[in-house]
Amino acid sequence: MNCTKCKTKAVISLPRHNAAFCKGCFNGFVHDQVARAIKSEWMFGKEERILVAVSGGKDSLALWDILLKLGYRADALYVNLGIGTYSEQSHAKVTKFAEVVAASHGATLHLHTVEQEAGAGIKELAQLIHRPTCSTCGTIKRYQFNRVAIEQQYDVMATGHNLDDEAARLLGNVLHWQEEYLEKQGPSLPASVEGFAKKVKPLYRLSERELAAYAVLNRIDYIVEECPMAKGSKMLQYKEVLNRLETESPGTKQTFYWGFLEKQSKKQPTATTMTEKDRAVLHPCTSCSQPTTAEVCSYCKMMVRAKTVVPR
């Protein structure tokens, strides 16, 4: 198998693109896909400051790596959730990447430790508020990510969601006809109200397999293990189903998600109607002033609960 571009020995084949690449051409392909995503969805420019949410997994570290190599001003935030060895290991991988790779580009890593602020890890917090661990984790990560972005004046927040993530989420939203979520499933969400930063997903054109290959080929040391809390989750089930379809007919995920985006873009002007809707229901939390639909945001409610129950 030879590289489609330069005819030397290929290291990876990409059935959905009918192509195979050597390491150099594959890196070029990955960088090109991200550059196209940034441009076509008006994500950010070279002067803007980007905050990447990193977890220690392949996607978010690859995203940080790619943005820095493409010459963007990208810093990162890591939230330590306190999930035993999983958190210890992912924390170590992120710190190592920040010291070895990101620092040479002048990039900074911000850290937030859940246990330090709440006095308890994610599992105990979830029990306290009677919510599933994954949704509690989502609340905390979203909250901290937005807080750091606003406080440190970043122009945009970027997450490592890839094509597999977005196709699986879309499948879930369609299966349950969650129209409200469908509206917000684009890879670029504007800063709808004061206190909410713009959110983008620059990896939506790349698959999980492609990102794993990118991480391995570029010696990015990442945590391979999935979060132990996510085992058996609906999202993983949807991914499995889509993977089976993809094996039978390469390009299924891409046709599904990109096709959805194309339809969305014709329904203009989504961004403005979405912003108007958000403005109508959101106002500052009376405790922390981050935007919320309630009087006190769910994060502040959780912290109050944690601080009254957990002895410090």
Ligand SMILES: [Zn+2]
């Ligand atoms: Zn090549």
Ligand SMILES: [Zn+2]
């Ligand atoms: Zn609040």
